[in-house]
Amino acid sequence: MLRMERMLLLGTQFLFVSLLLSFYVHKGYAGITSTFVRSQWPATDIPLDNEAFAVPEGHNAPQQVRITQGDYDGKAVIISWVTPDEPGSSKVQYGTSEDKYEFTAEGTVANYSFYKYKSGYIHHCLVDGLEYDKKYYYKIGSGDSSRKFWFQTPPKINPDLSYKFGIIGDLGQTYNSLSTLEHYLQSGAQTVLFLGDLSYADRYHRNDIGIRWDTWGRFVERIAAYQPWIWSAGNHEIEYMPELGEIVPFKNYLQRYVTPYAACGSSNPLWYAIRRASAHIIVLSSYSPFVKYTPQWRWLREELKRVDREKTPWLIVLMHVPMYNSNEAHFMEGESMRSVYEEWFVHHKVDVIFAGHVHAYERSFRASNIHYNVSSGERYPVPDKAAPIYITVGDGGNQEGLAGRFRDPQPEYSAFRESSYGHSTLEIKNRTHAIYHWNRNDDGKKVPTDSVVLLNQYWSSNKRRRKLEKPTYGTAFY
Numbered sequence: 001m002l003r004m005e006r007m008l009l010l011g012t013q014f015l016f017v018s019l020l021l022s023f024y025v026h027k028g029y030a031g032i033t034s035t036f037v038r039s040q041w042p043a044t045d046i047p048l049d050n051e052a053f054a055v056p057e058g059h060n061a062p063q064q065v066r067i068t069q070g071d072y073d074g075k076a077v078i079i080s081w082v083t084p085d086e087p088g089s090s091k092v093q094y095g096t097s098e099d100k101y102e103f104t105a106e107g108t109v110a111n112y113s114f115y116k117y118k119s120g121y122i123h124h125c126l127v128d129g130l131e132y133d134k135k136y137y138y139k140i141g142s143g144d145s146s147r148k149f150w151f152q153t154p155p156k157i158n159p160d161l162s163y164k165f166g167i168i169g170d171l172g173q174t175y176n177s178l179s180t181l182e183h184y185l186q187s188g189a190q191t192v193l194f195l196g197d198l199s200y201a202d203r204y205h206r207n208d209i210g211i212r213w214d215t216w217g218r219f220v221e222r223i224a225a226y227q228p229w230i231w232s233a234g235n236h237e238i239e240y241m242p243e244l245g246e247i248v249p250f251k252n253y254l255q256r257y258v259t260p261y262a263a264c265g266s267s268n269p270l271w272y273a274i275r276r277a278s279a280h281i282i283v284l285s286s287y288s289p290f291v292k293y294t295p296q297w298r299w300l301r302e303e304l305k306r307v308d309r310e311k312t313p314w315l316i317v318l319m320h321v322p323m324y325n326s327n328e329a330h331f332m333e334g335e336s337m338r339s340v341y342e343e344w345f346v347h348h349k350v351d352v353i354f355a356g357h358v359h360a361y362e363r364s365f366r367a368s369n370i371h372y373n374v375s376s377g378e379r380y381p382v383p384d385k386a387a388p389i390y391i392t393v394g395d396g397g398n399q400e401g402l403a404g405r406f407r408d409p410q411p412e413y414s415a416f417r418e419s420s421y422g423h424s425t426l427e428i429k430n431r432t433h434a435i436y437h438w439n440r441n442d443d444g445k446k447v448p449t450d451s452v453v454l455l456n457q458y459w460s461s462n463k464r465r466r467k468l469e470k471p472t473y474g475t476a477f478y
């Protein structure tokens, strides 16, 4: 009898523990599908004559002004612009006090054609040897048509620096895109990490393709002339159009958007890396060869070895096509790159991977699927503390509209997903903590909707953390 009671008691205890475990396992790994719906502006491009694309006054005045980082560590910028009527000067005058331009740098100028469209004169000027953490004023163009801007160099690479990045993807040139830019301007972020699909000019035909590349250049100038945009390319940049006799991929994009690829030993502007403040940022090309032995594969393998988390604790990867995506749109398109690179990303403890392409927002838990092979049968992603967080920010607001159909049920790796427009910020606080936000565009205001405190993947090891002071930010670690 006593034995029977003991067995019953054990059985009850087992049931209770099982229920408790299943509750916590489920609770700790359950994602949210937001049901938020807002009345959005139509997904149509802003008309050509709208003030959002205003041409600056004056004969041959420089337009489409933008900057990007010009070297590996942030002591250089590349300033680019277009002169519409004649080549003009490729000179940049610059200095550290307003209206006192004591230095000069000389750039290059070129134009090109795409079908029957003839581009303006595209200037690129490397301004190097800058001091860290300084505001520079610069002037381009000549006489009455000259224009003035400024930018701030980042502080010297240091593991404990705070720095705020903005993240924008799939922007396009609609009123929703404009809303994203306006909200980004309020964010206080210092550099844009751009996730590919810029102008959506390829949705047009013939000469309008080039014209819409020009409008987009003027559209983003309000931000891009003052802080660097770190570019990555998407499918809308490919523009392989044999029907127009245009068979060189990325032609418009590569003529206009330059990157400091040579500074990190890359052989191609479509994949490269930079270091900025306390972050090491790797940009990959979803639409260039990436399998074993290709130039991108070989370069990435070496670049990952160069990452020094003692100097740049935050390791961030940008690509266009997400590896983890639970939207019906573009589902599984990132699978080929995932099968090649995911193991490296887990091994090197990448903090976060940002992608675009899917016109919605989604954040994953830390999960990996690196034990799969064609004969093992272990085919499901599992929770993995060493894995990156995958975040899709393809919601800039382009003319293709939102991707509104998420897969049901929500996969376990998916933490939060919502089909609306917005942008993200990653505010690095120090070597151990960063605050991440996704900000929804909501009828004229930005609404912080999804946020997490990120604990650095390298410095989160107990051994390393014990050496540091007690962290001061947040309580929830992801």
Ligand SMILES: [Fe+2]
Pocket (backbone or CB within 6 Å): 170, 197, 234, 235, 236, 320, 356, 357, 358
């Ligand atoms: Fe895309």
